[in-house]
Amino acid sequence: MYFFFAVLSLLVRESLLLRIVRVSVPSYRVRGQQAQFDCDYELGGDRLYSVKWYRDNEEFYRYMPKYDPPQHAYKIDGVKVDLSKSNDRRVVLHQVTLKSSGLYRCEVSAEAPSFESAAGEGRMEVIYLPREGPxxxxxxxxxxxxxxxxxxxxxxxxxxxxxxxxxxxxxxxxxxxxxxxxxxxxxxxxxxxxxxxxxxxxxxxxxxxxxxxxxxxxxxxxxxxxxxxxxxxxxxxxxxxxxxxxxxxxxxxxxxxxxxxxxxxxxxxxx
Structure with missing residues (x-):
């Protein structure tokens, strides 16, 4: 019986923890296209503090619900965020360039008292297609x-x-x-x-x-x-x-x- 309650307690505790469900980063985009990144998460028993996005460890977007407006974008080479289409679970980039290629990471953090955080990432390559055949x-x-x-x-x-x-x-x-x-x-x-x-x-x-x-x-x-x-x-x-x-x-x-x-x-x- 003790073992049963111990396992149940562990499962309940894990269900209450912040976790990343899915991070979706397109493997490639053609130069000039938009790019959409998705970060699906579960807060468990926590409240959201922030969602931050990084390209090659450089922050370019954050969502913090306690601020008005909650979205904020940082200018980095090759990354231009469309704030009108972005929120806490989605980030949309304007027309991408070859410099937009890189490793994109989503980091979600919880409010006090847990201060839990979780992250997921994916790589995107921007390609330029030939204008003529071989x-x-x-x-x-x-x-x-x-x-x-x-x-x-x-x-x-x-x-x-x-x-x-x-x-x-x-x-x-x-x-x-x-x-x-x-x-x-x-x-x-x-x-x-x-x-x-x-x-x-x-x-x-x-x-x-x-x-x-x-x-x-x-x-x-x-x-x-x-x-x-x-x-x-x-x-x-x-x-x-x-x-x-x-x-x-x-x-x-x-x-x-x-x-x-x-x-x-x-x-x-x-x-």
């Missing part, structure tokens, strides 16, 4: 060297940098001997572009696709049909590029050194 081009210098058609895929400016991948006839290319990685290209305002090369064996017609992904929010690809001409002594290739974000089709003639040499020899024989 671009497929031929690498003329590389195409003069070997029996491969060499393609480049370059993503549009974004943050973070896009993750690129190649597919040949619907199958993802995993052979590292066919892929060439390049350093990230840095642009102004912290934006980045990625580039990934692909060596396509000559001798048959195939469909290649380059796909760019930026977080889970954005994915876009460009497709190309690659085929060789009937000139046995040349390495002339036709590359048809179609971006999934564009209605037009771009035709590019990739001429290699051997083809130029063939033309040169034909001209010399006529003269």
């Amino acid at each position: 671009r497929i081009t031929g690498n003329e210098q590389e195409n003069k060297k070997e029996d491969f058609l060499f393609l480049n895929c370059t993503s549009g400016r974004s943050y973070p940098a896009a993750v690129l991948s190649w597919d040949i006839d619907g199958e993802k290319v995993t052979d590292k001997n066919l892929l060439v990685e390049y350093p990230l290209i840095q642009h102004s305002h912290g934006l980045l572009s990625a580039a990934l090369g692909l060596r396509v064996p000559t001798g048959r017609t195939m469909q290649v696709r380059c796909t760019a992904r930026v977080a889970p929010a954005w994915r876009e690809g460009s497709e190309a049909v690659v085929g060789n001409s009937q000139l046995a002594d040349s390495k002339e290739a036709m590359l048809l590029v179609r971006s999934s974000g564009e209605a037009s089709t771009l035709s590019i003639m990739l001429l290699t050194l051997s083809f130029l040499q063939l033309l040169s020899s034909l001209i010399q024989s006529e003269t």
Whole structure:
């Protein structure tokens, strides 16, 4: 019987303590969007003293019911609170920027006599989406060297940098001997572009696709049909590029050194 009352007493005591039920912070937001953070709590037998929000340990918002108005926002770089939409359980930020990324923490405190406090946190990353899909081009210098058609895929400016991948006839290319990685290209305002090369064996017609992904929010690809001409002594290739974000089709003639040499020899024989 004593054990039963001890457990019951413990359960009652825990039910009367302040606790965080849920803290909701979006994993990512696109630059320019609003961001909403939720902090759901139970006071138990206490009265609320304050709810405070921090970004990377720097306070930017507090709610204290004993003040009028109860809300107050602090100016920190990349964080601008919409007070008209914020209260003790919700904070809304105006249009976020890349500087808004960080670890957000909600801290709830009780009045005397308990002075209990509880906290929860979550990380948000702000991303910048490319304004165009990945671009497929031929690498003329590389195409003069070997029996491969060499393609480049370059993503549009974004943050973070896009993750690129190649597919040949619907199958993802995993052979590292066919892929060439390049350093990230840095642009102004912290934006980045990625580039990934692909060596396509000559001798048959195939469909290649380059796909760019930026977080889970954005994915876009460009497709190309690659085929060789009937000139046995040349390495002339036709590359048809179609971006999934564009209605037009771009035709590019990739001429290699051997083809130029063939033309040169034909001209010399006529003269």
